[in-house]
Amino acid sequence: xxxxxxxxxxxxxxxxxxxxxxxxxxxxxxxxxxxxxxxxxxxxxxxxxxxxxxxxxxxxxxxxxxxxxxxxxxxxxxxxxxxxxxxxxxxxxxxxxxxxxxxxxxxxxxxxxxxxxxxxxxxxxxxxxxxxxxxxxxxxxxxxxxxxxxxxxxxxxxxxxxxxxxxxxxxxxxxxxxxxxxxxxxxxxxxxxxxxxxxxxxxxxxxxxxxxxxxxxxxxxxxxxxxxxxxxxxxxxxxxxxxxxxxxxxxxxxxxxxxxxxxxxxxxxxxxxxxxxxxxxxxxxxxxxxxxxxxxxxxxxxxxxxxxxxxxxxxxxxxxxxxxxxxxxx
Amino acid sequence: xxxxxxxxxxxxxxxxxxxxxxxxxxxxxxxxxxxxxxxxxxxxxxxxxxxxxxxxxxxxxxxxxxxxxxxxxxxxxxxxxxxxxxxxxxxxxxxxxxxxxxxxxxxxxxxxxxxxxxxxxxxxxxxxxxxxxxxxxxxxxxxxxxxxxxxxxxxxxxxxxxxxxxxxxxxxxxxxxxxxxxxxxxxxxxxxxxxxxxxxxxxxxxxxxxxxxxxxxxxxxxxxxxxxxxxxxxxxxxxxxxxxxxxxxxxxxxxxxxxxxxxxxxxxxxxxxxxxxxxxxxxxxxxxxxxxxxxxxxxxxxxxxxxxxxxxxxxxxxxxxxxxxxxxxx
Numbered sequence: 001x002x003x004x005x006x007x008x009x010x011x012x013x014x015x016x017x018x019x020x021x022x023x024x025x026x027x028x029x030x031x032x033x034x035x036x037x038x039x040x041x042x043x044x045x046x047x048x049x050x051x052x053x054x055x056x057x058x059x060x061x062x063x064x065x066x067x068x069x070x071x072x073x074x075x076x077x078x079x080x081x082x083x084x085x086x087x088x089x090x091x092x093x094x095x096x097x098x099x100x101x102x103x104x105x106x107x108x109x110x111x112x113x114x115x116x117x118x119x120x121x122x123x124x125x126x127x128x129x130x131x132x133x134x135x136x137x138x139x140x141x142x143x144x145x146x147x148x149x150x151x152x153x154x155x156x157x158x159x160x161x162x163x164x165x166x167x168x169x170x171x172x173x174x175x176x177x178x179x180x181x182x183x184x185x186x187x188x189x190x191x192x193x194x195x196x197x198x199x200x201x202x203x204x205x206x207x208x209x210x211x212x213x214x215x216x217x218x219x220x221x222x223x224x225x226x227x228x229x230x231x232x233x234x235x236x237x238x239x240x241x242x243x244x245x246x247x248x249x250x251x252x253x254x255x256x257x258x259x260x261x262x263x264x265x266x267x268x269x270x271x272x273x274x275x276x277x278x279x280x281x282x283x284x285x286x287x288x289x290x291x292x293x294x295x296x297x298x299x300x301x302x303x304x305x306x307x308x309x310x311x312x313x314x315x316x317x318x319x320x321x322x323x324x325x326x327x328x329x330x
Numbered sequence: 331x332x333x334x335x336x337x338x339x340x341x342x343x344x345x346x347x348x349x350x351x352x353x354x355x356x357x358x359x360x361x362x363x364x365x366x367x368x369x370x371x372x373x374x375x376x377x378x379x380x381x382x383x384x385x386x387x388x389x390x391x392x393x394x395x396x397x398x399x400x401x402x403x404x405x406x407x408x409x410x411x412x413x414x415x416x417x418x419x420x421x422x423x424x425x426x427x428x429x430x431x432x433x434x435x436x437x438x439x440x441x442x443x444x445x446x447x448x449x450x451x452x453x454x455x456x457x458x459x460x461x462x463x464x465x466x467x468x469x470x471x472x473x474x475x476x477x478x479x480x481x482x483x484x485x486x487x488x489x490x491x492x493x494x495x496x497x498x499x500x501x502x503x504x505x506x507x508x509x510x511x512x513x514x515x516x517x518x519x520x521x522x523x524x525x526x527x528x529x530x531x532x533x534x535x536x537x538x539x540x541x542x543x544x545x546x547x548x549x550x551x552x553x554x555x556x557x558x559x560x561x562x563x564x565x566x567x568x569x570x571x572x573x574x575x576x577x578x579x580x581x582x583x584x585x586x587x588x589x590x591x592x593x594x595x596x597x598x599x600x601x602x603x604x605x606x607x608x609x610x611x612x613x614x615x616x617x618x619x620x621x622x623x624x625x626x627x628x629x630x631x632x633x634x635x636x637x638x639x640x641x642x643x644x645x646x647x648x649x650x651x652x653x654x655x656x657x658x659x660x
Contacts, residue, residue: 029482032483032484032559032563033413033482033483033484033547033563034379034409034412034413034483034547034548035377035378035379035409035410035413035415035473035480036377036378036379037375037376037377037378037475037480038375038376038378039370039374039375039376039477040369040370044369045367045368045369046367046368046369046376047365047366047367048365048366048367048368048421048454048455048470048472049364049365049366049421049455050421050422050423050455050456050457050468050470051423051457052423052425052457052459052466052468053459054425054459054460054461054462054466055462056462057459057460057461057462058459079364079365080365082364083363083364083365085365091378091379091380091470092380093380093381093382093468095382095384095466097463124378125378125379125380126380127380127381127382127468129382129383129384129387129388130384130387131384131387131462131463131466132384132385132386132387132461132463132464132465132466133427133461133462133463133464133466134462134463135462136382136384136425136461136462136463136466138380138382138423138457138468140378140380140421140470142378143365145367147369150365150367152359152363153362153363153364154362154363217363217364218364229362233362233363
């Protein structure tokens with residue numbers, strides 16, 4: 001043992017101590033096999049999505065380990081929710097940088113365990129390896145939908161009402177607060193930072209998205225850019241009103257009189273809210289059902305014919321221009 | 331644009347140009363949606379496995395891009411084959427380091443395309459992001475098996491014949507050649523290096539593993555250590571003869587008179603051959619069927635009662651001792 005090298009468990013001990021307890025699904029075989037087994041319930045199909053988060057790109061290396069675990073899971077669960085899928089299980093690949101500690105892994109696994117209970121999912125399989133740089137974490141999430149019922153980006157129709165869940169911009173402003181580029185009152189700052197650190201996937205909306213939405217996606221790369229994705233995939237345009245976009249009280253405190261911050265909110269990303277378009281005659285019922293499910297949705301505009309990028313009318317009634325339509329983690 | 335910054339496509343252009351053509355399965359939705367859809371054929375279950383390879387850990391950063399692509403796919407296809415599963419599709423997460431080039435991605439995607447054709451699989455979905463260090467590539471592979479027919483590590487029975495496919499040790503010796511720690515004649519060196527760079531997953535054996543094997547796994551972390559995994563999972567012991575372990579002509583040239591190189595071959599890893607145990611009365615038929623399938627298998631020993639680590643008898647008939655039972659990429 002080299003001098004000063006911390007005494008740490010090996011790969012197998014790490015799996016046995018911290019990850020095996022997470023493998024509650026029988027198809028995970030207690031993580032002692034080379035692969036997992038999964039079959040969707042009768043009449044259902046699997047919805048699959050993969051997302052990687054990397055230190056210094058998607059999170060800060062010194063973020064709490066449980067928050068990193070939650071974020072990696074939740075960005076994937078958010079995708080599933082927007083497709084109308086019920087989360088079932090996930091596979092995880094964890095690349096640990098030099099200098100990792102057992103205490104870090106313990107807290108990280110605790111974060112996964114808490115979210116497994118919250119969302120009713122199981123670890124199904126994984127890989128643990130050394131990172132070639134900072135910590136990199138890849139989650140492949142598996143959800144289920146009744147056959148033929150996955151909701152797509154394509155499917156928006158002229159006349160549809162455009163809805164978004166929760167509030168928009170909190171995470172982007174929270175990241176700005178953290179980076180020192182956005183000023184916010186102290187209490188608001190704490191709230192916004194937390195919204196960046198702890199995304200809330202709108203799992204409760206999944207059955208309603210399936211029932212009501214003509215098209216949907218989750219807002220991860222900025223509301224305006226993501227709406228543009230829906231429009232492009234559906235061959236339609238959209239008009240939304242910035243004044244209708246739901247902002248938290250804390251985001252409003254930042255945005256008040258700061259047009260640049262409003263742009264950040266509308267294009268900044270990491271919202272993990274659901275953007276959905278619904279036939280006009282069913283919009284009221286969708287909104288009422290969402291409220292009952294505990295995740296309010298707000299009408300922000302409508303789908304129109306055409307192929308132009310979405311038009312965003314500002315608080316002054318004039319079209320807003322943005323430096324970029326969205327944010328990419330690339 | 332910062333001075334000297336190369337002009338490169340953005341994330342969406344990259345996906346459209348190089349990855350969309352790989353998404354041949356209709357459930358991939360041309361990669362324009364947030365998630366993929368997959369349902370196993372009637373009567374089948376899904377076998378799922380995930381593996382990450384990272385620059386400087388599992389491959390050299392200057393390896394040919396197509397070889398990196400192949401390796402990432404094949405280490406996963408090897409897991410599927412050992413479980414008796416037919417490969418179907420995969421999801422890929424690619425974290426690109428600073429300094430990536432479009433030409434690199436083009437050749438990388440070509441490597442994926444070639445292997446998709448070779449193994450009859452489709453890209454189903456993915457994520458492209460910035461790496462926090464060197465290139466990191468995670469593949470989640472999906473295979474299919476008839477219900478209840480996945481082959482496990484657990485299942486080996488006392489009296490089983492232990493088989494291994496192909497030849498063992500080439501890749502570990504090839505890595506040694508590359509690192510300058512193993513000396514080899516020039517032609518042998520080229521062969522061994524290639525075996526490290528281009529694993530050959532034994533997909534053709536999958537149906538026979540399903541039909542004949544009581545237990546199986548792929549040899550990725552070293553033959554002796556991986557056999558120990560089978561023994562531990564099955565609650566048995568094993569005795570193998572080093573002299574029976576199939577070595578290539580090139581490996582034999584290195585190992586001749588070099589007992590340390592033999593140890594490297596038996597414990598070094600990256601073989602991606604299949605280790606399987608078969609009831610004695612069926613062993614002959616398994617070997618004949620494997621030969622017909624074009625992937626010869628060799629008897630290397632037998633499963634015994636007990637719980638000791640596998641006993642490896644050396645060329646002199648005495649038990650061999652190893653510095654470590656296997657290699658981990660951790």
